[in-house]
Amino acid sequence: MKNTAYKIGILILLATVFLFGSCIHDDFDEPEIQDIPTGNVLTIGDLRQMYIDSVQSGMYPEGYKFSKDYSVYCACTMDDKKGNIYKSAYVQDETGAINLHLMSSGGIYQGDSVRLFLNGLILGDYENMLQLDSVHVDENIVKIATDCEITPEEVEIGQIQTGAYQGELIKLTNVQFIEDDIGKTFADTENLLTENRTIENCDGQQMTVRTSGYADFASYRVPEGRGSLIAIVGQFRDEWQLYLRSYYELNMDGLRCGVYDTVFSENFNSADNGQLISLEGWYNISTAGILSWKAKTTGRTVSAIIDGRDASESSVESWLISPAILLQDGDHAMDFVTRAAYDKNGTLQVMISTDYDGNTPDNSNWTEVTADISDGPVSGYAPDWTLASEVDLSDYTNEEVYIAFKYTGSNVESTLFLLDDVIVYRQ
Numbered sequence: 345m346k347n348t349a350y351k352i353g354i355l356i357l358l359a360t361v362f363l364f365g366s367c368i369h370d371d372f373d374e375p376e377i378q379d380i381p382t383g384n385v386l387t388i389g390d391l392r393q394m395y396i397d398s399v400q401s402g403m404y405p406e407g408y409k410f411s412k413d414y415s416v417y418c419a420c421t422m423d424d425k426k427g428n429i430y431k432s433a434y435v436q437d438e439t440g441a442i443n444l445h446l447m448s449s450g451g452i453y454q455g456d457s458v459r460l461f462l463n464g465l466i467l468g469d470y471e472n473m474l475q476l477d478s479v480h481v482d483e484n485i486v487k488i489a490t491d492c493e494i495t496p497e498e499v500e501i502g503q504i505q506t507g508a509y510q511g512e513l514i515k516l517t518n519v520q521f522i523e524d525d526i527g528k529t530f531a532d533t534e535n536l537l538t539e540n541r542t543i544e545n546c547d548g549q550q551m552t553v554r555t556s557g558y559a560d561f562a563s564y565r566v567p568e569g570r571g572s573l574i575a576i577v578g579q580f581r582d583e584w585q586l587y588l589r590s591y592y593e594l595n596m597d598g599l600r601c602g603v604y605d606t607v608f609s610e611n612f613n614s615a616d617n618g619q620l621i622s623l624e625g626w627y628n629i630s631t632a633g634i635l636s637w638k639a640k641t642t643g644r645t646v647s648a649i650i651d652g653r654d655a656s657e658s659s660v661e662s663w664l665i666s667p668a669i670l671l672q673d674g675d676h677a678m679d680f681v682t683r684a685a686y687d688k689n690g691t692l693q694v695m696i697s698t699d700y701d702g703n704t705p706d707n708s709n710w711t712e713v714t715a716d717i718s719d720g721p722v723s724g725y726a727p728d729w730t731l732a733s734e735v736d737l738s739d740y741t742n743e744e745v746y747i748a749f750k751y752t753g754s755n756v757e758s759t760l761f762l763l764d765d766v767i768v769y770r771q
Contacts, residue, residue: 380461380486383413389439391416395467395474407468407477414462419492421513422576422589423453427558429587434511434576435460436494441511443475443578451481454589457492458485473579474510496574501549505584509577516586518734519543520570520600522550530555530588531562541566543573543586546601546733554578554585561591571596604769607676608669611765612646615639621648625667631706633657635751637664642762647683650751652690652758660690660755663705665748669768675738678713678747679767681729684720685760690753692717692761694735700746710748713737720759729764737768 386394398408418435424446433444433452444452444460452458461484466477479485496515504514522542531539536557544550553575555562574593575586588594599605615621621628621637628637633655640649650662682692694717695710718730737745749763 380459380483381413382415382459383461383463384415386414386416386462387439388416388418388435388437388442391442391467391476392440392474395469399468407466409466410462410464412463416460416462417488418458418460419494420452420454420456420458421494422587424449425453426560426590427562428556428589430556430558434513436512441509441513441576443470443473443511444479445470445475445477447478447480452485452487453490455491455493456487457489458487460484461486471579471581501543501545501551504551504577505549507579507584510579512577513574514577515572515574516543516545517572518570518601519545519573520596521553521566521568525566526568528566529563530566530591531557531559533557533563540585546570552583552585554580554587559588561588564591567594567596568600569596570598570600598771604679604767605771606767606769607671608666608768609766610666612639612648612763615646615648617641617646621664627663627665627702627705629663629665629705631661631663631704633660633662635660635662635753637662637749637751637763640762642764647762647764648749649760649762650692651760652688652751652753653686653760655753655755655758658754658756660751660753660758662751663748664750664763665700665705665746666766668744668746670744671737671740671768672742673770675741675771676768677737677771678715678732678735678769679765680715680732680735680763681765682718682732683726683729683762684718685725685762687720687722687759689757690751690759690761692759692763693750693752694732695748695750696737696740697746697748698740698743700748705748705750710750713747718761720761725760729762734771738771 398404418437420433421436422434424430424432431446431449434441494513496513498515522544525541538556541553542550543553572595575588578585578587617639619639621639630636635655637648637650639646694713694715696713697708697710700708713735715732715735716730718726720726
């Protein structure tokens with residue numbers, strides 16, 4: 345390892361002490377002071393680089409054994425107390441995570457802030473999962489504090505599959521177990537066999553959730569709904585896996601992908617092709633220029649369209665405003681689709697108001713809502729519709745709102761936008 349890493353050791357030590365210092369509580373017994381040297385301080389990121397340089401390179405194919413005094417400060421994110429892993433623990437610092445293969449079960453627990461003493465340990469991998477082998481709790485672990493829980497990083501399935509989160513504590517949101525797994529137990533408790541279940545997001549990306557037959561939640565049933573989970577990212581050969589720490593870190597009470605508790609929807613199918621949008625409760629208002637929203641028959645039957653190429657004025661602003669929507673009894677979200685064409689820098693925004701009075705929108709307060717809007721080519725149409733999924737409306741719970749699609753452009757800056765399948769639903 346380069347000397348540079350050693351020179352910053354003391355800085356890492358001070359930063360780590362500051363990070364974990366707030367975890368020490370007066371109502372816990374002081375841990376017994378152990379006469380274990382510190383030596384040079386490394387990070388888990390340093391260990392990963394050492395693994396690449398010494399093990400993956402072929403210099404020490406069976407693993408690199410530490411023969412000098414080095415230490416790593418970190419926190420335990422998963423222990424083997426609940427049975428989902430055995431003689432094992434996961435630890436993490438600001439630079440990454442690693443698995444500890446323990447000589448005996450127990451002795452290091454989730455939330456422990458520790459110093460790992462590396463002398464005598466073997467840095468290697470088990471089926472591509474980076475690990476420190478032959479960890480003796482009494483000889484290699486100095487406990488600094490307890491209740492130092494690390495906040496899981498919220499990621500997507502695709503990010504995990506890049507390999508960037510190996511061993512780390514993560515949180516997935518808007519996921520569900522596949523239909524074939526619903527109602528099954530997480531593992532085989534009768535024969536104490538490890539089994540796999542599959543989690544997926546609404547785009548169809550999938551991952552394995554692996555559970556030991558010895559886990560204290562192995563007999564629990566796989567939930568039906570959609571929601572979130574907290575887990576450790578593991579790897580076995582080329583497969584990425586998730587290890588649950590607790591059944592209670594599953595929160596899957598929501599509706600499954602594609603199922604909505606709808607409070608408002610509009611697909612524009614009742615609008616007349618080529619005519620101005622004049623559906624009941626909707627407002628179609630031009631505040632600059634005369635360009636307005638119309639109906640157009642498309643591959644999705646009928647959609648709303650604003651075609652900036654028809655503008656003749658130097659300033660165009662056209663609003664398509666929904667009827668009043670009452671967002672009561674919980675948080676809400678919105679989905680819709682757009683498709684752009686002939687893009688010359690005209691823009692489409694999604695706006696929301698709680699005080700619109702049905703007249704010109706300039707007299708009301710509007711807030712832009714973050715949503716995915718289609719990008720179109722300069723000539724022709726975007727190849728696909730863009731889905732704006734789960735647009736967050738939770739700031740407006742128990743309020744009556746108006747949702748507007750606001751086009752801005754000119755006779756020079758223009759774009760064609762199609763809009764369809766607007767759905768507001770309770771989450």
